[in-house]
Amino acid sequence: MEYKFSDKVSGLKASAIREILKFTADPEVISFAAGNPAPEAFPKEEIAKLSAELFRDDPILALQYSVTEGYTPLREFLKGWMSEKGCFHPEFDDLIVTSGGQQANELSCKVLLNEGDTLLCESPSFIGSLNAFRSYNVNLVGIDMEEDGIDLEKLENALKTEKNVKLLYLIPNFQNPTGRTMSLAKRKAVYELACRYDFIILEDDPYGELRFAGTNVPTIKSLDTEGRVIYSSTFSKLISSGFRTGFCSAPAPIIQKIVVCKQVSDVHSNIWAQVISHRFMTTVDREAHFNKLRAIYREKCGLMCSYIDNGFSDKITYVRPEGGLFIWCTLPDSCDMNAFCTKAVQEYKVAVVPGNSFNIREGDVSHSFRLNYSTPTNAQIEKGMEILSKMTKDMLD
């Protein structure tokens, strides 16, 4: 029979990155296309120990149904931790544990937007969130980025011209895919626009703890006095991606609606992972662990950047990231980016992600590609970057 799908999903496609990842099944291909944490970044011994203790002391806690809001001790810990960081305002915020940061972003859109309402975001932006928003048939409008974050003039222009702007989605720290960080001045300006034009900001911060250079910039949530910011984050890059344990701090009425929507989506997140996350954060020296992660990514990022600086054609430009997992390289306008990426993977056996995967509007031109340094080994970075260096020089110089 012929199947008819709902309008909101009929045009929805799987992430384009997955298409590229198919090439990486070829063992000859070196992949800079993924976004997985380094395997050595997972605290596997500590998790194994905490899990064994949990099954020894309280197995039913790990196996029985739990509450939608999240494991209470983890929620209480997160409220305190986020308060310290200015990301939870006890006087008006509440907090929910979600199935990864992804679920927090998806449900924020579901509870706030009707079909056709406008959701603004940085352009380019994280494809997973973009597709989540698309799956609710909203009017998704991208705002160009500058080196220090979203273009304020273009943002205000969109606020004046687009109808029913309900939400602005931002990844202020080490943005995916650009690796860029929004300046404090822009964070303040964006928050002021939210107050003036009456919309909500969804601040997605999966990489905030992974700063390995430069100085910390306050979150937009920490500037929130009116209850206009939803802050989402995750343990995916800090403890385990496979856990699917994220969280979301937001004004209590918004959390209340997210709770109801999460209840009908998956009842609650895997409780074993929630208990382990809580015990890890409260019984292990977490700052020492985070410092270890920062050291791993500082080294890998530095290694990759040294090849861009010394090996790549000078016609390729990039901004050196101060944290996170990605580097965004831009080719000269004369170069066909898609042809470049296809040639890289098919001829040179090195996979990178074409920049147009992160476009807001299909058909927009991109001259950039994304490199990931967290997943490959140092040896793979060395080998793959040497190949790419030669390729860029052959093609561009």
Added chain:
Amino acid sequence: MEYKFSDKVSGLKASAIREILKFTADPEVISFAAGNPAPEAFPKEEIAKLSAELFRDDPILALQYSVTEGYTPLREFLKGWMSEKGCFHPEFDDLIVTSGGQQANELSCKVLLNEGDTLLCESPSFIGSLNAFRSYNVNLVGIDMEEDGIDLEKLENALKTEKNVKLLYLIPNFQNPTGRTMSLAKRKAVYELACRYDFIILEDDPYGELRFAGTNVPTIKSLDTEGRVIYSSTFSKLISSGFRTGFCSAPAPIIQKIVVCKQVSDVHSNIWAQVISHRFMTTVDREAHFNKLRAIYREKCGLMCSYIDNGFSDKITYVRPEGGLFIWCTLPDSCDMNAFCTKAVQEYKVAVVPGNSFNIREGDVSHSFRLNYSTPTNAQIEKGMEILSKMTKDMLD
């Protein structure tokens, strides 16, 4: 500030059962209101052992990102297991691992229905699914049930009068809340109506393995020749509820859309739980384990029924379930069901779920209440049912 929510969620309320469960925080209250598996039903030693082995042999598998479709060995196992049961047709079906059966039901609605399209279901039905459907603003229409399942005449009448009927949601085995099982004749008739009126059936089967009396009835999915049935099930009642590991077998084009929607919802389900589920199902004697579960629920159900048969006022009627977790009791028309349930919990300290919690339309009258026998201990069943027996006789005889 004042928050405006999307039309689809603004009227959505948390499960009414959660309100009743608040009373059960009182340690004096005996609760027959939950729906949790018996704690002794979880194979905790086996899971602890499998988990320890996984962390010893392949910790990164348990901690790293995985694919949206589900852990490949688990998917392959499920395809085989479901094929044996007639619930997977290799020639046209595909299968996805979901975050509980709940997610399979929610995403089936999301991919198939536009706002305003009609979704038919049994009346009464499982509140978690009903709220999932409501969260997509569909036209939810309940069809009355008879002892052997949905009323076919009323179903066909709705098919003739309701607009854009896309989906019929059914729990054919040991339905929640009624505990009733749909006859084979009705399953066949419902499938024929699906072919004739061109709609899809969503067959939710969380309790199918928990048959402890009577004879097995073939699933509707096993009758599916045209690719019209989505079959969802879960390990929640078989291995662990806290895992949030369910699955869904359906025609490949539908699974493809569910995969995309799951990807933007939670990327993938907790991978540790998927690996453990796979190893449990393939290395432990699962039939022996299921037989143990059946024995537990046979005994608990029998104990509860013996009090209804011998202690309750004769004016209360019920159908003895042959599996699952619930008993549905019906008061005489003259009795105010809500007053009965309130009195039970407030004066007699025994919590049951008022039948109108499972209503499709708010305001409809119900004379029934739901009893659960899986969560309380045998001693609690004895004490609580003695109290309820006295109460029913005092009030009704």
